[in-house]
Amino acid sequence: MTAPLIGITTSRRGGWRSYLMHWLALTRVGARAARLVPGEALPDEPLQGLVIGGGDDIGAEIYGGKVLPDVRIDPDRDRMELSLLKAALPRQLPVLGICRGSQMINVALGGTLYTDIYEVYVQAPKMRTVLPKKRVAIEADSRLDRILRCNPCLVNALHHQSVDKLGEGLRIAARDESGIVQAIESDEAPFLIGVQWHPELLVWKKPQQRLFAALAQAAGRVASPLAAKTLVT
Numbered sequence: 472m473t474a475p476l477i478g479i480t481t482s483r484r485g486g487w488r489s490y491l492m493h494w495l496a497l498t499r500v501g502a503r504a505a506r507l508v509p510g511e512a513l514p515d516e517p518l519q520g521l522v523i524g525g526g527d528d529i530g531a532e533i534y535g536g537k538v539l540p541d542v543r544i545d546p547d548r549d550r551m552e553l554s555l556l557k558a559a560l561p562r563q564l565p566v567l568g569i570c571r572g573s574q575m576i577n578v579a580l581g582g583t584l585y586t587d588i589y590e591v592y593v594q595a596p597k598m599r600t601v602l603p604k605k606r607v608a609i610e611a612d613s614r615l616d617r618i619l620r621c622n623p624c625l626v627n628a629l630h631h632q633s634v635d636k637l638g639e640g641l642r643i644a645a646r647d648e649s650g651i652v653q654a655i656e657s658d659e660a661p662f663l664i665g666v667q668w669h670p671e672l673l674v675w676k677k678p679q680q681r682l683f684a685a686l687a688q689a690a691g692r693v694a695s696p697l698a699a700k701t702l703v704t
Contacts, residue, residue, distance in 0.1 A: 573665025580638025
């Protein structure tokens with residue numbers, strides 16, 4: 472059986488570093504990876520899963536949020552990811568959202584974001600680290616809990632935005648000690664999970680590797696792959 476092909480969205484600027492870490496994580500669990508970059512040709516081979524990766528902020532106008540000065544956005548990437556999700560979600564293609572990607576899943580389903588968590592969660596410590604130093608509590612009855620099998624979990628933290636209003640069909644799967652949403656998921660889709668941390672930077676941690684393994688397994692069962700090259704992005 473051919474290893475499932477999973478598309479990974481990245482930014483044009485510096486996105487190759489993120490792609491390499493995702494490629495490593497997926498290769499280790501028996502999947503193949505294809506980098507998806509705004510403005511570049513999408514792969515000819517149909518995709519069996521998606522990773523909506525981290526990177527620049529999502530344009531606040533998409534979800535009616537507050538426009539912040541001095542933040543980097545990528546409107547072309549916003550359009551590409553929304554187009555991919557619009558096509559992938561009805562097909563029940565497995566999707567893993569990472570940091571910005573988790574937020575994009577929520578926005579694509581009609582949810583909103585806090586554009587700056589520290590304006591809302593004023594007591595939250597300002598943490599920015601690739602190391603697993605943030606403690607998150609996983610909802611005990613969640614799919615994420617069944618996958619990770621660590622509760623609480625220690626994860627990294629590289630974000631200043633988070634989920635506010637949940638998108639349609641989504642539920643909160645994890646929060647940190649300040650109450651900030653750290654993961655979302657769908658009870659209805661076969662695999663639709665968003666995490667606020669970066670599991671691709673924690674590949675030596677077995678719970679995080681299990682997250683990619685679960686994505687790959689779900690992708691291997693896909694009956695209707697996504698012909699990404701037909702999309703208008």
